[in-house]
Amino acid sequence: MLFKNDSKCYGYLSRINSPDDLKKLTYDELGILAEEIRLFLLDTISKTGGHIASNLGVVELTLALHKVLNAPVDKIIWDVGHQTYVHKILTGRKDCFETLRQLGGIAGFPKTQESEYDVFNTGHSSTSVSAALGMARARDLKHENYTVVAVIGDGALSGGMALEALNDAGMSRTNLLVILNDNGMSIAPNVGGLSRYLSKIRVRPLYYKTRESMQAFIDSLPRSGRRLRKFLHKIKASMKSMFIPSMFFEDLGFRYFGPIDGHNIKEMVEVFEQAKTMKGPVLVHVVTVKGKGYKFAEENPGVYHGVAPFEIETGQLVNSGSEDYSSIFGRKMCELAKQDDKIIAITAAMTDGTGLSQFRELYPRRFFDVGIAEQHAVTLAAGLAMGGVKPVVAIYSTFLQRAYDQILHDVALQNLKVVFAIDRAGVVGDDGETHQGIYDVSYLYTIPNMTILSPASPNELRNMLDYAVLKHQGPVAVRYPKGSGREFEGSDVPLEYGKGVLLKEGTSVTLIGVGKMLECTFEAARLLEAERISCEIINPRFLRPVDDEMILTSARKTKKVVVIEDVIQEGGFGAYVTGLINDARIGAYTKIIGLPNKGIEHGKTELIYKKYGLDAEGIKSAIIKEFFMNG
Ligand SMILES: Cc1ncc(C[n+]2csc(CCOP(=O)(O)OP(=O)(O)O)c2C)c(N)n1
Structure with a gap:
C-alpha cells in the first residue's frame, strides 16, 4: 500500500502552482509528484469525504494532460466532473x-466561477463530448486556435447523450480530442454491450505485442x-480488425x-502530443485502475467511489449509525418482491446508492441495471408495465431530471403503473448545485396522472411503498431524502389516498411541513x-392529489398558512396551496418557506438549511416577520 502515515512531505507538490510548473519536470520527477498527489488526496479526502477512487485513478492522466496542453487556453471538459480533484490541485x-x-469552500465538481481552468460545469454524466464539440465548433466559427479535450469514463460513455455526441462528432471534421478513461468501472463494475466491447479491446495484448514486433x-x-x-x-493496418472484431470508434469516424x-x-504524453496535432476527431483510449495506489480503494472501488470521511490506515468509513x-x-423492496413476483426493480448504475x-442478489431475474441511462430506465419501465409486470424505478431526484419526457410521454400519458422511487429528494449537501434534489416536485407537478408522495419518517416510507407498489394504479412517485430520519407521533396513522394528517391543533397559524421538513416544522412550532x-401542524403526505379539505379547514381557522419545503418555491406543492387558498377567497394568507430557484451550493446540509432559512430559527423568524410584527 502506498500510504505512509508519517509522510507529509510534498517536496514537488509544494512547488506546483499552475500547470506551467509541471512542464519543467522530468518524467522521473513527475512520477514522484504523482505519488505525492496521492498522499495529498488521501490526507484531505479522508477528512472531508469525497470521490477518492476516481481521483486516485486519474493522477497520471491529469498530469499528462496538463503537461501537453496549454490550459486555460486549451480547454478540458471533464465528464461527471467528480474526478477533477487532481486538476484542481494542479491549477x-x-x-x-x-x-x-x-x-x-471549493466545489467537488468543476465550477467556471471558481477557476478559469474549469471551462464547463459538470456533475451529471455523459455531457462532455457534446459540450466539447460545441466549444470546438464555436472556436472554429470564431477562427480561434486552441485544443478542446473531453475526458469521459467508460461508465459515462454508457449514457445515451455521450453516444449521440460521438455520432455527431465522428462525422464532423471538427478538431476534437476525446480521452476515454477506461477503468472497467462505473460506480460498480460497468454493464452493457459497450462495456463488454471495451473489455475485449483491453484484453487484446497479443494484438499490441504483434503490432509492436511488426513495427x-x-x-x-x-x-x-x-x-x-x-x-x-497495409497488413499491420488490417490486423486491428482481425484481432478486434469491429473498430467501433473508427467506424464512427x-x-x-x-x-x-x-x-x-x-x-500518454507522447500519444497526446500526436493526437493534439491531428485533424478531425480523435479518441485516445486510456486504461486506468480505479483507486490506484490505495489498497482499500483498489480492492473495493465501488465502496470508495464517493465516501464519507474515513481512517486511512484501516480504510474504515465513518458511519452515521x-x-x-x-x-x-431496499429492504422494503425485498419484502414486497417476496409477496408479489411481478415486482421488478430498475436502477441506472446506482445499485448500491x-x-x-x-x-x-435475491431476485437477479427481476433486477435490471441499465447503466447510466435514466431515460432508457424509465421507458424500459413503461414497456414492462405495458407488458403486465410492476416496475419500480429507483433514481436519485437530480438524475431523474434527465427523463422528464420519458416520464411524461411514455409513462404518464398512457397512465401506466410505474413506481418512481426518488432518492436524494431535497437538499443533498456536499455534492452541491448539480446534485440538489430540489426540482422534482415542480417538474412532477406538470406531469398528468402523476401521484406524488413525500414520507416524513421511515415508517411513512414503508407504508407509502406498500401503497404505491401494491395498490396504486397509474404513475406514482415516492420521494425521500438523503440520510436517515426519525419517527414522530402520528407517523403510524394509516395511509389513505389523497389524505394528510393533522398532527397538532392550533389557532394562530397553520404549518404544513413537507417530508423531511416536518422535523424542523415541529421545532419551529415549539419556538413560536x-x-x-x-x-x-399538518403532514400533507400526498403532495398530489392534495388534501384540499384539511388545508382549507385549517386555513379558515388560522387565516395564515405556511408551507415548509426544501425544494424550489415555484410550481410545486407550496404554489398549489397558495392557489388553493387564494381561489377559496376565505381571507387567509399564505407563505412558502422554501428554496430560491437558483443553484444551491455545496456544504453540509444543516448549514445550507440555515443559510436559506430552513432551520427552526429561520422558519420562526420568517413567520413572525410575515404575520406577527407590529401586533
Ligand atoms: C446522469 C447521471 N447519472 C448518475 C450519476 C452518478 N454517477 C456519478 S459517477 C458515476 C460513475 C461514472 O463512471 P465513469 O464515467 O466510468 O467514471 P469513474 O468514476 O469510473 O472514473 C455515476 C453513475 C451521474 N453523475 N449522472
Missing part, C-alpha cells in the same frame, strides 16, 4: 483544498525495401489510439409557541 487550488465540498521489423528494413514496407504497413497505459505518463432511507427502501444490492403563537 492553483492546492492551498484551499482542505475546504473541498465545505460551504464557501520493429518494418523499421529494421533497408531503405530499398519500400514496396515491402508499404505492403507490411474517430481516429482511435489505444488502449494505452493510463499510469504511464511518458506514453442509523439506517438511511435508501436501505429502508439506491439500496438495491440485496434485491439484485414560546412566543405565544399557537401552531396547527
Whole structure:
C-alpha cells in the first residue's frame, strides 16, 4: 500500500502552482509528484469525504494532460466532473483544498466561477463530448486556435447523450480530442454491450505485442525495401480488425489510439502530443485502475467511489449509525418482491446508492441495471408495465431530471403503473448545485396522472411503498431524502389516498411541513409557541392529489398558512396551496418557506438549511416577520 502515515512531505507538490510548473519536470520527477498527489488526496479526502477512487485513478492522466496542453487556453471538459480533484490541485487550488465540498469552500465538481481552468460545469454524466464539440465548433466559427479535450469514463460513455455526441462528432471534421478513461468501472463494475466491447479491446495484448514486433521489423528494413514496407504497413493496418472484431470508434469516424497505459505518463504524453496535432476527431483510449495506489480503494472501488470521511490506515468509513432511507427502501423492496413476483426493480448504475444490492442478489431475474441511462430506465419501465409486470424505478431526484419526457410521454400519458422511487429528494449537501434534489416536485407537478408522495419518517416510507407498489394504479412517485430520519407521533396513522394528517391543533397559524421538513416544522412550532403563537401542524403526505379539505379547514381557522419545503418555491406543492387558498377567497394568507430557484451550493446540509432559512430559527423568524410584527 502506498500510504505512509508519517509522510507529509510534498517536496514537488509544494512547488506546483499552475500547470506551467509541471512542464519543467522530468518524467522521473513527475512520477514522484504523482505519488505525492496521492498522499495529498488521501490526507484531505479522508477528512472531508469525497470521490477518492476516481481521483486516485486519474493522477497520471491529469498530469499528462496538463503537461501537453496549454490550459486555460486549451480547454478540458471533464465528464461527471467528480474526478477533477487532481486538476484542481494542479491549477492553483492546492492551498484551499482542505475546504473541498465545505460551504464557501471549493466545489467537488468543476465550477467556471471558481477557476478559469474549469471551462464547463459538470456533475451529471455523459455531457462532455457534446459540450466539447460545441466549444470546438464555436472556436472554429470564431477562427480561434486552441485544443478542446473531453475526458469521459467508460461508465459515462454508457449514457445515451455521450453516444449521440460521438455520432455527431465522428462525422464532423471538427478538431476534437476525446480521452476515454477506461477503468472497467462505473460506480460498480460497468454493464452493457459497450462495456463488454471495451473489455475485449483491453484484453487484446497479443494484438499490441504483434503490432509492436511488426513495427520493429518494418523499421529494421533497408531503405530499398519500400514496396515491402508499404505492403507490411497495409497488413499491420488490417490486423486491428482481425484481432478486434469491429473498430467501433473508427467506424464512427474517430481516429482511435489505444488502449494505452493510463499510469504511464511518458506514453500518454507522447500519444497526446500526436493526437493534439491531428485533424478531425480523435479518441485516445486510456486504461486506468480505479483507486490506484490505495489498497482499500483498489480492492473495493465501488465502496470508495464517493465516501464519507474515513481512517486511512484501516480504510474504515465513518458511519452515521442509523439506517438511511435508501436501505429502508431496499429492504422494503425485498419484502414486497417476496409477496408479489411481478415486482421488478430498475436502477441506472446506482445499485448500491439506491439500496438495491440485496434485491439484485435475491431476485437477479427481476433486477435490471441499465447503466447510466435514466431515460432508457424509465421507458424500459413503461414497456414492462405495458407488458403486465410492476416496475419500480429507483433514481436519485437530480438524475431523474434527465427523463422528464420519458416520464411524461411514455409513462404518464398512457397512465401506466410505474413506481418512481426518488432518492436524494431535497437538499443533498456536499455534492452541491448539480446534485440538489430540489426540482422534482415542480417538474412532477406538470406531469398528468402523476401521484406524488413525500414520507416524513421511515415508517411513512414503508407504508407509502406498500401503497404505491401494491395498490396504486397509474404513475406514482415516492420521494425521500438523503440520510436517515426519525419517527414522530402520528407517523403510524394509516395511509389513505389523497389524505394528510393533522398532527397538532392550533389557532394562530397553520404549518404544513413537507417530508423531511416536518422535523424542523415541529421545532419551529415549539419556538413560536414560546412566543405565544399557537401552531396547527399538518403532514400533507400526498403532495398530489392534495388534501384540499384539511388545508382549507385549517386555513379558515388560522387565516395564515405556511408551507415548509426544501425544494424550489415555484410550481410545486407550496404554489398549489397558495392557489388553493387564494381561489377559496376565505381571507387567509399564505407563505412558502422554501428554496430560491437558483443553484444551491455545496456544504453540509444543516448549514445550507440555515443559510436559506430552513432551520427552526429561520422558519420562526420568517413567520413572525410575515404575520406577527407590529401586533
Ligand atoms: C446522469 C447521471 N447519472 C448518475 C450519476 C452518478 N454517477 C456519478 S459517477 C458515476 C460513475 C461514472 O463512471 P465513469 O464515467 O466510468 O467514471 P469513474 O468514476 O469510473 O472514473 C455515476 C453513475 C451521474 N453523475 N449522472
